[in-house]
Amino acid sequence: xxxERFRQIIDDLVKLKDTSELMLDLAYxxxxxxxxxxxxxxxxxxxxxxxxxxxxxxxxxxxxxxxxESKNFLGLIRLGVVTEEIADAAAELAEVVLRELEPxxxxxxxxxxxxxxxxxxxxxxxxxxxGKTLREAGIPDKTGMWILVIKRGKSWIRPRPxxxxxxxxxxxxxxxxxxxxxxxxxxxGEEDI
Amino acid sequence: MVxxxxxxxxxxxxxxxxxxxxxxxxxxxDLAYxxxxxxxxxxxxxxxxxxxxxxxxxxxxxxxxxxxxRDIEEAEALLGVSAVSSAADKISDAAADIANIVLRxxxxxxxxxxxFKRVEEQLIRVRVKPGSxxxxxxxxxxxxxxxxxxxxxxxxxxxxxxxxxxxxxLIKPDDVLIARGTLNGVKELxxxxxxxxxxxx
Numbered sequence: 001x002x003x004e005r006f007r008q009i010i011d012d013l014v015k016l017k018d019t020s021e022l023m024l025d026l027a028y029x030x031x032x033x034x035x036x037x038x039x040x041x042x043x044x045x046x047x048x049x050x051x052x053x054x055x056x057x058x059x060x061x062x063x064x065x066x067x068x069e070s071k072n073f074l075g076l077i078r079l080g081v082v083t084e085e086i087a088d089a090a091a092e093l094a095e096v097v098l099r100e101l102e103p104x105x106x107x108x109x110x111x112x113x114x115x116x117x118x119x120x121x122x123x124x125x126x127x128x129x130x131g132k133t134l135r136e137a138g139i140p141d142k143t144g145m146w147i148l149v150i151k152r153g154k155s156w157i158r159p160r161p162x163x164x165x166x167x168x169x170x171x172x173x174x175x176x177x178x179x180x181x182x183x184x185x186x187x188x189g190e191e192d193i
Numbered sequence: 194m195v196x197x198x199x200x201x202x203x204x205x206x207x208x209x210x211x212x213x214x215x216x217x218x219x220x221x222x223d224l225a226y227x228x229x230x231x232x233x234x235x236x237x238x239x240x241x242x243x244x245x246x247x248x249x250x251x252x253x254x255x256x257x258x259x260x261x262x263r264d265i266e267e268a269e270a271l272l273g274v275s276a277v278s279s280a281a282d283k284i285s286d287a288a289a290d291i292a293n294i295v296l297r298x299x300x301x302x303x304x305x306x307x308x309f310k311r312v313e314e315q316l317i318r319v320r321v322k323p324g325s326x327x328x329x330x331x332x333x334x335x336x337x338x339x340x341x342x343x344x345x346x347x348x349x350x351x352x353x354x355x356x357x358x359x360x361x362x363l364i365k366p367d368d369v370l371i372a373r374g375t376l377n378g379v380k381e382l383x384x385x386x387x388x389x390x391x392x393x394x
Binding site: 018 | 277283291299338344374
């Protein structure tokens, strides 16, 4: 296999896994916040996943592997399928919001109580992350919560490391429930950690 | 043939069932990826067992949902509950598919390990050295999630596995921890686990 092909397959697999999990978190967020925008984002990512998955499979199948390597390559193909299955499950969740089913109150409780939870907090003027880039803010390392998306006014911003956080931004995040309090404290700036 | 659990109605709260299904299904994905990355048949077998447990929970949930709807409005509202349960079920099936790659000896291409070095949520396996600052503490005392952004998803102690350990669970010397978290977080965990008592805080 050429170095270039090898690199492409790795890139695609990383994106497939990360995107499938992002979709799941966004889908739960869309239910929790009853947000059409987030649910639509999940649907858009589902299409992106379909294309990515096809490209991944084509790259794997055309990598010129030897017969004795076929088992390893089958494993690779199956991992790709799994990310697609997770993405489908996420799309199904988002559909609850898109079809305007009024989410049952129990759903919000479930999402809040789960071990991996989704939550949101607004950046205050006095927050230690105000004016910092996401990279500088280091929120996941400090709180165990990942930023899924940033809402600034009416627009939604992808959480790239060089995005500068501003007071008023609403950060939607997912992570292990234990970190939620620390996350809210850090972002709202009520108390430095 | 695998022994399947008999389905019986139990009056359990929909909320509790759904929280359990969500927690277990997401844990299963990380356990299954760990089984693949660290070549662990035991973890893969646990994933298969959890998958059957999820199926049982899904049946129970469905029965409770059927009983809960008293009118059209409630039936509409409860559709969302069914959707979440079905999604959790699908996710657990996906995890079982990964576990089967391990159990059927299909093989994990070295590319997978390369790729997993770059994914956002990192998985790590690390042995706790005697004298490590982790040893002898409960997970609740360590607060790894809020302090370093890491969550321990399984502990192997000798032959025994503790899957999804709780706050009261103790970390002992020579335990093998499987954990998920940020890149910096898992590096920090490795450092703490492999630190001797002299260097430890």
